[in-house]
Each structure stands twice: as C-alpha cells, then as structure tokens.
Amino acid sequence: MTAQPRAGRPGPAIERTFTAVRAALPAANVTAFDAELAAIAHADVVDLAALDDFLTGWWRIAVRAAADPDDRQRMHAEAERIRSGRRPAGPSLAEVLARRGARR
Structure with missing residues (x-):
C-alpha cells in the first residue's frame, strides 16, 4: 500500500510499512518512533x-x-x-466565540 499525495499538496508517496515510515520521519522523531514500537512489540501479547x-x-x-x-x-x-x-497567551475559546457572536 502506498500513500497518494493530497490534491494541491504534492509530496513523496510513503509506503505504509514500518521500515519506510521510519526512514521518512524527521530525525527528531525517530527515537520516539522506536520507543513506542518497542513498547508495543515487547508486550507479553502484541495488540x-x-x-x-x-x-x-x-x-x-x-x-x-x-x-x-x-x-x-x-x-x-x-x-x-x-x-x-x-x-504570549492567546484569547480563550470563550473570548473567540464571544467575538464571533456565538453562544454556548
């Protein structure tokens, strides 16, 4: 299975496999990917x-x-x-809705 780029957002197709996904991740995300995969794969029963x-x-x-x-x-x-x-903190959701005249 391969990914098709969204209309208007060209990009490389990335195969939906563990190897292809890991290879396509930004370097900053690889450690988190590996840790999460290890946690799932090393369970007594793999879900x-x-x-x-x-x-x-x-x-x-x-x-x-x-x-x-x-x-x-x-x-x-x-x-x-x-x-x-x-x-700086932005407006709260209540403030945004009030500006738009929405009622909760």
Whole structure:
C-alpha cells in the first residue's frame, strides 16, 4: 500500500510499512518512533490493533513532514515558544466565540 499525495499538496508517496515510515520521519522523531514500537512489540501479547494504530499515526506524521518540511519546522518552533512561555497567551475559546457572536 502506498500513500497518494493530497490534491494541491504534492509530496513523496510513503509506503505504509514500518521500515519506510521510519526512514521518512524527521530525525527528531525517530527515537520516539522506536520507543513506542518497542513498547508495543515487547508486550507479553502484541495488540495488533495498537500496532496498526501506531503505524497509521506515524505514517501520517511522515507523510505530512515529507509534504512540507518547512511547515513542520515552524510547528515545532511554535510549540517550543509555547512550552517555554515566550509566546504570549492567546484569547480563550470563550473570548473567540464571544467575538464571533456565538453562544454556548
């Protein structure tokens, strides 16, 4: 099975296999991939549904990262600014809805 790029977002097709997904991941994600796979694979009984969910989730990350590496970099930089407190807090959901005239 191979991935087809989304319309308007060209990118390389990444086969949905453990080897192909791991190879397509940004270097910063490989350790997390390996750790999560080891946790699933070394269980007394391997949960095949969990293994499939694992591969699907990481395949999506690999496809998105390959389609737009710069966007992925920006997302991680923004996440770090939020974690470190360097990004000011935005409006709350209630404030956004109030501005739009929505009622909860």
